[in-house]
Amino acid sequence: MAKLYFYYAAMNAGKSTTLLQADFNYRERGMNTMLWTAALDDRMGEGTIGSRIGLDATAHKFEDDTDLLSAVMAQHDEQPLDCVLVDEAQFLTEEQVIQLSRLADEFHIPVLCYGLRTDFQAKLFPGSATLLALADALVELKAVCECGRKATMNLRVDGEGKAVAAGAQTEIGGNDRYVALCRRHFFARLRAAEEEMARSGEDHASQPMAETAGDVR
C-alpha cells in the first residue's frame, strides 16, 4: 500500500526544502532513505540537492538510462529502505516513473517525487507528464507570483529580463533565467514575446502555445 507521490510546483516554491524536510523526518525516526536528483541539474555541485533557503544533502544522480528499479533494489537488499525521494523529477523518463511506481506497488517502498509541472512554453516535461498520469497523489507546492497570486507557470527570460518564446526545453549554460508567474501573467508575457518574434520574422519550429490567445472581444 505504499504510494507514489508527485509534489509539483513552479520554480522557487521550495520543492527541495520540502524534500529535505521529509527526508529529515524519516531519518530522525531511525529509518533509511535514498535520495536522487537529475544529473543535469548541477547548480549545487554534482549529486547535491540544495535549496535556496540554505539546506542541502548528497544525492544519487539519475541520467536518462539509469535503471532506478535495479539501483534502488540493490541498496534495499543491503539495508531495507523506508522511503525513496527524487528531486528534479520532471527529468525522469517515462520508463523511470514506471520503475518508481513498481517500487511502491510491488516492493512497498513509498516514493516521493518533487518537480516542475511545465516548462517555459507551458508544456509538460516527460517526467511530469508520466507522474501526473500515474502518481497516487498529486500535491501542489505553492510559489507566489509578483502579483500575489499563486504562481504555477515558469517564464524563461533572457539576460535583459525579456520573455523567451522558443528554444530547447532545458537550457544549460547561457544567460536564461526563469521567473515563476501566475497563469494570467505568464501567458500575457509569453504571447507578447511570440508576437515580437513573429514580427521580427524569426524562425521557430515549435508551435506557439499561446497563439489562440488573441483578443476575442
Next chain:
Amino acid sequence: MAKLYFYYAAMNAGKSTTLLQADFNYRERGMNTMLWTAALDDRMGEGTIGSRIGLDATAHKFEDDTDLLSAVMAQHDEQPLDCVLVDEAQFLTEEQVIQLSRLADEFHIPVLCYGLRTDFQAKLFPGSATLLALADALVELKAVCECGRKATMNLRVDGEGKAVAAGAQTEIGGNDRYVALCRRHFFARLRAAEEEMARSGEDHASQPMAETAGDVR
C-alpha cells in the same frame, strides 16, 4: 480570480454525477451555467451528460474544431454565466484548454472540467495532459478497484473480458469495454496481454507501456 478546475478520475468514479450536482448547486441559487460534452461520446444520445446513477442533462457538444472561447462568450453576452462545466474533458484539444483557461483568467468565469486521466495504455489524453499542465486545481474523484483499493487506471477488455494491449486511443463501436483498476492490477493484466501479444507475433505500432515491468528479483 475565477479558477480552472480539473476533476480527474478513472472510469466509473461518478464524474458526471459530480458535474451534474455542481451544476444543480449553481442553478439552485439562480445562477447561470453552460454545459459541454464531447461530440464523440454518444452513449446517452446527442448532447447529453448522463450518469450511471440515473441523472442526466442536456449539454452543448464540442468537436476538435469548436472555438469554446467564442461559443461561451456569445452566450455570456446574452446572459452572464456564473460557471462553465465540461464533461469528457479528456477529449479537449490543447487549444481548447487554453481557451477555457482564458475564460477563468480574463473573463472571471469559473470552469469545471471532468474527465479521465489516462487511456487504456496508461497514456494521457490530449485534454487531460493540458489540463494537468494548466489547471489551477487538480482534484481526484475516486473509483474503486475490485481489490478494494483506489482505482486510477482504465483497462480495455474485449468481449471475453481479456485485456487489450494495443489499438486506437478511442475505440468507437466494437465490443471493447473498460474496467477501472488500481495501478498494480492494471499493469499486471496489461503486461500479461502484451506478453501474449508478443508470443502470438502480432504486430503493433505502439510501444508497450509496461515493458520495463519484467521481474527484476
Next chain:
Amino acid sequence: MAKLYFYYAAMNAGKSTTLLQADFNYRERGMNTMLWTAALDDRMGEGTIGSRIGLDATAHKFEDDTDLLSAVMAQHDEQPLDCVLVDEAQFLTEEQVIQLSRLADEFHIPVLCYGLRTDFQAKLFPGSATLLALADALVELKAVCECGRKATMNLRVDGEGKAVAAGAQTEIGGNDRYVALCRRHFFARLRAAEEEMARSGEDHASQPMAETAGDVR
C-alpha cells in the same frame, strides 16, 4: 490500512449525492456496504438518505447511544463489509467517531463520513469536531454562495429570511431554514443580527461569535 474520511461542507453542497455515488460505486463492483444516517434527520422519512437532486437510499439510523462498532461488526460477521458510509455525520458523538476509527484501524473497513462543518453560529458540531480531530483525510465538498464564492458557513434564517443569532444548535420543526454563505457574508449578516438582538434587549445565553468583528479602521 483502511481510512476514516470526513467529507465536510456547508448546506447544499451535495453531500448526500456524493455519498450515494460512492455507495453505488462499491455495489456496482459487487461489494457490500452499510449506510447510516442520523435519527433526527427525518426530512426524507425514517432511515432514508435523500438528496435534493433526486437520489435516495435506505439507511440505518444512529442515535446518541447507538453502539456503531457493535452494530457494524454484527453485520460484518454475517457478510463482510467493504465500506461503511455515514450521512449527517455532524451528529455523531465523540465516542461514535472513535468507534468508526476503530472499524478502519482494527477491522480494515473504510469509513466515509459526510457532514456539516459548523452550525449557524460558526461552532463545530460534536461529530464534526471529532472527525476533524481524528479523520485520516479531510475533504471539502463545495457549495456556492450567492456572490459566487465558495460557501463554507450556514446561516440560520427565520420565516422572513432574517438571520437568527441565538438558539439551539439543532432546531427541529419551526420555520427556520439555512442558507449557505461564504465566510464574509455569513459574519456580516450574523453580526447584524447580533447587534439587533442586543439593541432589542433580548436575552441570549450563547456568546456572540462575531463580537470581535466590530470595525477597527
Next chain:
Amino acid sequence: MAKLYFYYAAMNAGKSTTLLQADFNYRERGMNTMLWTAALDDRMGEGTIGSRIGLDATAHKFEDDTDLLSAVMAQHDEQPLDCVLVDEAQFLTEEQVIQLSRLADEFHIPVLCYGLRTDFQAKLFPGSATLLALADALVELKAVCECGRKATMNLRVDGEGKAVAAGAQTEIGGNDRYVALCRRHFFARLRAAEEEMARSGEDHASQPMAETAGDVR
C-alpha cells in the same frame, strides 16, 4: 479573495520549516510579511520560530489577550503586508482566529497558520478547533510514525518513555515529551496507560478518550 489557511500536522512534521519557506518565498519577491508565534513556546528563545532542521527567524509573540487584528493593521498601515504567518497556531484563541479571518476577508491579506491538530488526549486545541471550523483551506503536513504510516497523533510520554494519559493540555517544564504516532498506535498506547492508571486507582478528572476502545470481538 485572500484566504485563511490552516496547515495542520502532528509533532515533527516540519511545520516551522514549511512556514519559513513560505515566508522566504514572499520576501524573495520583495513582498512584506509578518511572523507570529505563541508566547508560551519558548523552546527556541523568545519570539523565535525555529525548526529542527536548522532554520529560524524572529517573530512577534501572541498571548491570549493579544489583539491580532489591531497589531497587524498597525503594521500594515506603515508598510502594506502581503502575508501574515502564524506558528504554534493551536494556541490561538477563538477570537484571534476570527481576527485572522477578518484580515483575509476584509483586508485581503492572506493568512497562513501552522499548528498541531490535537493534544496528547486526542482533543482539539482551541486554536485548531476554530481554524478547522473557519479556515478556507485545511492542508495536512505529514509526519511519519515508527511503523512507517502517516503519524497524525501526539502521544505524551514521561521521562521513561511511558505514555501519559492525564494532565494539563499544555505542560510547561517537566520531563514530558511527545512522540508522533499513527492513530492505531496512539490509541493502543493511550489505552494501555489509561488502564494502568485505573488499576493504580489514580484520580483523574478528564474523561478517558479511548474508553470505548475495549475489545468487542
